Amino acid sequence: xxxxxxxxxxxxxxxxxxxxxxxxxxxxxxxxxxxxxxxxxxxxxxxxxxxxxxxxxxxxxxxxxxxxxxxxxxxxxxxxxxxxxxxxxxxxxxxxxxxxxxxxxxxxxxxxxxxxxxxxxxxxxxxxxxxxxxxxxxxxxxxxxxxxxxxxxxxxxxxxxxxxxxxxxxxxxxxxxxxxxxxxxxxxxxxxxxxxxxx
Amino acid sequence: xxxxxxxxxxxxxxxxxxxxxxxxxxxxxxxxxxxxxxxxxxxxxxxxxxxxxxxxxxxxxxxxxxxxxxxxxxxxxxxxxxxxxxxxxxxxxxxxxxxxxxxxxxxxxxxxxxxxxxxxxxxxxxxxxxxxxxxxxxxxxxxxxxxxxxxxxxxxxxxxxxxxxxxxxxxxxxxxxxxxxxxxxxxxxxxxxxxxxxx
Amino acid sequence: xxxxxxxxxxxxxxxxxxxxxxxxxxxxxxxxxxxxxxxxxxxxxxxxxxxxxxxxxxxxxxxxxxxxxxxxxxxxxxxxxxxxxxxxxxxxxxxxxxxxxxxxxxxxxxxxxxxxxxxxxxxxxxxxxxxxxxxxxxxxxxxxxxxxxxxxxxxxxxxxxxxxxxxxxxxxxxxxxxxxxxxxxxxxxxxxxxxxxxx
Amino acid sequence: xxxxxxxxxxxxxxxxxxxxxxxxxxxxxxxxxxxxxxxxxxxxxxxxxxxxxxxxxxxxxxxxxxxxxxxxxxxxxxxxxxxxxxxxxxxxxxxxxxxxxxxxxxxxxxxxxxxxxxxxxxxxxxxxxxxxxxxxxxxxxxxxxxxxxxxxxxxxxxxxxxxxxxxxxxxxxxxxxxxxxxxxxxxxxxxxxxxxxxx
DNA sequence: AATGAATGAGCCTTCATTCAT
DNA sequence: TATGAATGAAGGCTCATTCAT
Numbered sequence: 001x002x003x004x005x006x007x008x009x010x011x012x013x014x015x016x017x018x019x020x021x022x023x024x025x026x027x028x029x030x031x032x033x034x035x036x037x038x039x040x041x042x043x044x045x046x047x048x049x050x051x052x053x054x055x056x057x058x059x060x061x062x063x064x065x066x067x068x069x070x071x072x073x074x075x076x077x078x079x080x081x082x083x084x085x086x087x088x089x090x091x092x093x094x095x096x097x098x099x100x101x102x103x104x105x106x107x108x109x110x111x112x113x114x115x116x117x118x119x120x121x122x123x124x125x126x127x128x129x130x131x132x133x134x135x136x137x138x139x140x141x142x143x144x145x146x147x148x149x150x151x152x153x154x155x156x157x158x159x160x161x162x163x164x165x166x167x168x169x170x171x172x173x174x175x176x177x178x179x180x181x182x183x184x185x186x187x188x189x190x191x192x193x194x195x196x197x198x199x
Numbered sequence: 200x201x202x203x204x205x206x207x208x209x210x211x212x213x214x215x216x217x218x219x220x221x222x223x224x225x226x227x228x229x230x231x232x233x234x235x236x237x238x239x240x241x242x243x244x245x246x247x248x249x250x251x252x253x254x255x256x257x258x259x260x261x262x263x264x265x266x267x268x269x270x271x272x273x274x275x276x277x278x279x280x281x282x283x284x285x286x287x288x289x290x291x292x293x294x295x296x297x298x299x300x301x302x303x304x305x306x307x308x309x310x311x312x313x314x315x316x317x318x319x320x321x322x323x324x325x326x327x328x329x330x331x332x333x334x335x336x337x338x339x340x341x342x343x344x345x346x347x348x349x350x351x352x353x354x355x356x357x358x359x360x361x362x363x364x365x366x367x368x369x370x371x372x373x374x375x376x377x378x379x380x381x382x383x384x385x386x387x388x389x390x391x392x393x394x395x396x397x398x
Numbered sequence: 399x400x401x402x403x404x405x406x407x408x409x410x411x412x413x414x415x416x417x418x419x420x421x422x423x424x425x426x427x428x429x430x431x432x433x434x435x436x437x438x439x440x441x442x443x444x445x446x447x448x449x450x451x452x453x454x455x456x457x458x459x460x461x462x463x464x465x466x467x468x469x470x471x472x473x474x475x476x477x478x479x480x481x482x483x484x485x486x487x488x489x490x491x492x493x494x495x496x497x498x499x500x501x502x503x504x505x506x507x508x509x510x511x512x513x514x515x516x517x518x519x520x521x522x523x524x525x526x527x528x529x530x531x532x533x534x535x536x537x538x539x540x541x542x543x544x545x546x547x548x549x550x551x552x553x554x555x556x557x558x559x560x561x562x563x564x565x566x567x568x569x570x571x572x573x574x575x576x577x578x579x580x581x582x583x584x585x586x587x588x589x590x591x592x593x594x595x596x597x
Numbered sequence: 598x599x600x601x602x603x604x605x606x607x608x609x610x611x612x613x614x615x616x617x618x619x620x621x622x623x624x625x626x627x628x629x630x631x632x633x634x635x636x637x638x639x640x641x642x643x644x645x646x647x648x649x650x651x652x653x654x655x656x657x658x659x660x661x662x663x664x665x666x667x668x669x670x671x672x673x674x675x676x677x678x679x680x681x682x683x684x685x686x687x688x689x690x691x692x693x694x695x696x697x698x699x700x701x702x703x704x705x706x707x708x709x710x711x712x713x714x715x716x717x718x719x720x721x722x723x724x725x726x727x728x729x730x731x732x733x734x735x736x737x738x739x740x741x742x743x744x745x746x747x748x749x750x751x752x753x754x755x756x757x758x759x760x761x762x763x764x765x766x767x768x769x770x771x772x773x774x775x776x777x778x779x780x781x782x783x784x785x786x787x788x789x790x791x792x793x794x795x796x
Numbered sequence: 797a798a799t800g801a802a803t804g805a806g807c808c809t810t811c812a813t814t815c816a817t
Numbered sequence: 818t819a820t821g822a823a824t825g826a827a828g829g830c831t832c833a834t835t836c837a838t
Contacts (some may be wrong), residue, residue, distance in 0.1 A: 055822035120372035137201040158383050165385040169368045184357050185365040191394050192387030242828060323800040452799035518770040556781050564782040567766045571717040582755050583763040589792050590785030592818060651824040
């Protein structure tokens, strides 16, 4: 997964859209930096300051915090989504593909301070974010899960939504607790899911 | 596990302590109610209002929010802790004991709005709460886990702290998302732990 | 000047008054200790705690903070007042007597954290204190001043009230600023007063 | 010394900065008024109300109370500082210059309710204010003092810092006690200082 | 008479959000 | 469009003071 933003590739095709786009980009870069530092709930002002713009500009581009977060992480979420089919094709087994994808997702969540919490639906003002995550990744996760389950000959007792949200939850607070090993727990959860719940 | 507070059984033995004790109890009841409604981070003022007391009264009894939360849930945590050895003795297998205990714990966490988040160490001002949970329940969970692991002939790849915190995390947001089945995920996590991580 | 309280001399004559008196004494001792530590504006609760009594008891004995402070320092103020005539009689010159007395007073004010501020009349709720200080010490200071002025053959441009309050003010904050030499300034002020203001 | 703010002389050169500058000015004016009424420790809310703005606006402009107070009185402090050399040049004698300057300073302190207290270093949250006063005025006072001392052929027993702080202290409470004549006492203190302490 | 629990006013401070320029 | 000043709700916390027991 590439780093935060890759959109600027290709440079600015037209001067007219260059300005707005540059503004938007500065915002996203700044937000990404602040999110890592202070978490996804960082004060709007802090982001604006980092971007060197007024808060109004942030609100203009991203009326809700969720939309900003979505925009900031869209590329990585996209990369995550795209990695699903690819891993399925490239991996030795569907289970390996699922585990690899999950590891990817965990790394993403854990790296970004406080992002995991966004998988919860009720987090203040993260509606759009939650929806985006679910809409984009549940299907991907679902495919990998179905393949892996078929491979191991088990029926799952929980759906992809639950698995995804479970993973998200397991990653909460991972960055600030050295003793807590979210990655290991997530793989164990996957083990449990693939075992069908019989121990 | 019974509902929030059962201590008042037996009535007030002495008039002298009746007042203070009743006050404290009113606080705990009100706090319990508010916690369910608005979560563990509800404004102090809201709790005070619900209890029909001034904020000062809350601060007098519970200088920090953590202490209040601990007090509110102490009985249930205690019940949870005591259930560990009992279940181990009564259950058909150590695995069954572990699963039963975990179910108990999950029910507790899910029932109380926002309580699960307290298992995280960084939640603003919840140090005492976090410490209490960890100190009291990690050993209990550890015993159950060890017994179950020995029973199934597996070595665990994560310690009791991680299991407990993992369970806590899985329960976050469960109350407000009907589609999310924390209990099932937790049992699957246990399955994974007992499988040693081989699927 | 003796230390804070000397009243208990003579023991308890009667059991009936012994109790109340002991209460009162405990209060005064505790208050004296707290005043040194945290200043004259220390929270009532802190004093009550130190005395091992309830706050209500303090309010019963001393309805206003001023009354408490007056009571605490009454002996020393008294000693100060009594030192005036004595110094006048014993000193080589009236000026020496004045200077010695002033030094005594300064030591008293500086030693007791925050007490100097009480010479101001508007300090929240220190009316009684202010009145007591003024009533008791202005005449004493006045006599010394008059004698000294006569001795040096000058007419004063300010009255004893002003001199007393000026001294009090000069002592404000002396305890917490090592660089500030209240005692020296006070003696210089006396020099000025005795010079009649011609340099 | 002119009244609180004289900076706006010349009107607003550019429309763009008119708004912010007027806001700041309104704040300063309001604060100045409130300071006179309720002292320098007046609640932030009171100042905000007087200015007809929200408290946030105050915090935006002046994160700490000290900064606000400094801003409010900067011009006058500056005027005071600048008056030093001028008086030295214009006055008949260095002593006259010192006395004139001191009178100026006293008038400033006495006029502004509670400002004198700021010369104390421990006043809650007035660090910046104290530092500003000391940094700006001690040198000025020092020069005048040195010149006057040389003029009268005396060595001082206290430094300019002590003199300045002594003056500040003498002015405490002057505004609310008609009987108290801070100005006279200050001149007497100066007399004492110039006399070297020998009466 | 003593107690100390209860009260609640009041202060500070932080931000999300709006809106005139 | 961009700006960022202004707003004010919200929440935390501390005590002085009262009053039932």
